[in-house]
Amino acid sequence: MSKALYEIALLPGDGIGPEVVDAAVRVLNAAAKNEDLKLSYTTYEAGANLFQRTGESMAEADAVAVGQADAVLLGAMGLPTVRKADGTEIAPQIDLRERYGLFASLRPCELFPGVPTRVKAEKVNMLVIRETTEGLFAGRHDKQEPSDEAVSDRLTITRATSEKLFEVAFEQAKQRRASYGTPGHVTLLDKSNVLRSNAFLRKVFDEVAERHPDIGTARLYIDAGSMMFVTNPERYDVVVTENVFGDITSEIAAGVVGGLGVAPSGDVSLKHGIFQPSHGSAPDIAGKGVANPVATILSTAMMLEWIAQQQDDPRCEKVAAAIRQATAKVLHSGPRTPDIGGNGNTESVTQSIVDALNS
Template identity: 45%
Template sequence: MKASHHIAVLPGDGIGREVMDAAAQVLHAAGARAGIGFELDTRPAGAQHYLDSGVALPDETLAVCERADAILFGAMGLPHVRGSDGTEIIPQLDLRFHFDLYAGVRPIRTFRGLRTPLSDPRAQQIDLVLVRENTEGLFYARGRGDARRDAQGRTVEVFDTMRITRHGTDRICAFAFELAQRRAERLGRAGRVTNVDKANVFESMAFFREVFEDVASRHPAIGADSAYVDAMALNLVLKPWSYDVLVTENMFGDILSDLIAALVGGMGMAPSADLGERHGLFQPAHGTAPDIAGQGKANPTAMILSAAMMLDWLAERHGDARLGDAARGIERAVEAVFAGGAVLPFEFGGGDGTRAITEAVLERLRHA
């Protein structure tokens, strides 16, 4: 077991820097209680760095990420900073493809003490995970768009091509079933994986479903079903408490992950992980929120819970139960802070921002 872990830290842009500082404080506090140290190696990347240097993701930053035990990522991108093709500067996608971080994991659950937008009391039971294939789907077309122009040089049509492979679909579906199995054991309930596609329209999606069903046959102890993405968008609002693990293509996952965050109050409550065979990147699901950057209003909960996800991943990789205990400590501290009414984030109608929430979590950790 390692006494210290090397973590590549990429704060990024906007509120990414603010919430990263909060997570670093909580990580050090939880590590100290568990007897584990963390070397946080902060490196530049992002849209602002691109404006300053002409490079969004420096080679040295990439090299540090390669060597690190894990990557802790804030938020990157600014709406006014775009490349020559008109798209935003978003190095997180470069990292996903470079390290083959094929599994985007987006857990969502409600917290006692925080209201939800849904009035049905069963909304307090929301506890699901969206698993998003990160390296294929429609996002595969990034940087590969085929723009057709007329005689005057005007763009008249653009083709972005979706890519679905058996290898990519099989491994993301297998990941989802294995996750559902672990959740079933932990929560003491039957596990279920729901495939989300558009198999009634696209051949690529019919193929995705075919592979999903093949993987499901290899996991008979876990329930399996499928739904079209439009029907799923409806049902996630009507009855989100009925779902366990969802697995889907890249673009659908990108959209639905925002929807499920809204069900529990907003993006400030939505942690995430991008996982591959060798590397793991952990970040809040929210963006840089330039409209509130520098005002101290950002909710750091998603970033703090992403750090807890990192500890769980490290615990499994290194066989170190102390890391898992530290993760549970962070989660319990966050739960207690909200359940006890100690703080109420701005997006829930309160007036507590980054500092107040961070200090409340740290106080809970100190007296756990």
């Protein structure tokens, strides 16, 4: 039986994060009201601003509480000018991935009518799945002796995580085919011709693929596969790859469909989900009211689809579909924010989506 009330943890974060989260919650509330879906929100502070004041990027009690929510909506975290002693940025969102084993980052990229693209493509609708807990991030906490001569990072691939990752990829291909009419196809991007870790990754992929004979597959080297994001993006349905490869290719895919302002994402495990725009905190436009809220709004739709699967609640699916349809309508007719060729702002886009939901 589905729940009467869903608890959503909000992590607005830094820069434009609070602005786009506020916009997304407005849209989410308008859509949920139409289906009598009850949502409750608790806001937690985390990120670079908190670190500057307290020396920690997120309180331990808050990190624990976030994990008890039904889902998490995150704005953006980190500022280029705020760094730890080792020179890296504050990234509590990565800490949360590790704490809750959020091994798969789901990054859909769809070319909506009305959104300009520099690529000659008519219909792009892909999902890039990035592994997020190992790969080239595996050694993030490895101790190293200080050196001015050489520094190394560790790349690790495990069977346990890879099997879970690939099962998610094949399940997503099936769900996308049923919901959106996509082909039902999974492409692995790797560097198995050079890296032993990636040869192992491909071996595990082949084993999992055998369990899903109804889903087509392809295996491409990351260099050629990255080129095809630009030259032939229509070929992709679901793409799955290593951590850093996925970090880069998902942003290439976002660029193909208009930029990070229209690119949602969700970091998930089998039990936890954190949903957020693919863009960063953009401090250069923070407070100016021109941030594009669409990626965060579409992230709420992803969040509701994930809750629907977790709780077997069709109301969440209906609300997610309504948000997608209203957002697509506004992207087509306007207003649109400057990053995608419009002269609208955060408020006008948000209100237009709310109006579309209520029309």
